[in-house]
Structures are given as C-alpha cells and as structure tokens.
Amino acid sequence: MARLVFGSDEQRQLREAARSEFPGNPALAYVLESLASEGIDLDTCRDWDDLRLEKGLPARPEEAPDVA
Known part of the structure; x- marks a missing residue:
C-alpha cells in the first residue's frame, strides 16, 4: 500500500495554510x-x-500537456 503521510510540523503548516x-x-x-x-x-x-x-x-486532446 502506498501512502503519503505528513510529519507533525508539516501537518501543522498545512492546517495553518488551509485556514x-x-x-x-x-x-x-x-x-x-x-x-x-x-x-x-x-x-x-x-x-x-x-x-x-x-x-x-470530453476526453483530453492528445496535444494537451500532461501538467498544468
């Protein structure tokens, strides 16, 4: 199972940023x-x-880039 987890400092920073x-x-x-x-x-x-x-x-056009 692949899982992305955040350390306690990262969690705090993400919560503050979200708010x-x-x-x-x-x-x-x-x-x-x-x-x-x-x-x-x-x-x-x-x-x-x-x-x-x-x-x-609709499906994405073939010439569309893979990243934004």
Missing part, C-alpha cells in the same frame, strides 16, 4: 486539514482522465 488561504471556503479548508492529518492513500487515487469521463467531460 489562512481559504477563510471563505470552510469546506475546502476542512478537506485540506483532513488530508494533512490522515495522509493520502495513493492506491485509491484515480487518474484525471478517468475522472473526466466519469463526469461526462
């Missing part, structure tokens, strides 16, 4: 704080192209 950067969006701050405390299970992450198809969006 300061998203004061108008408590739901987003909550999600970021949860990620900081629980980590990320990389085995359950889905591919961006799969998410696009699931939401009914």
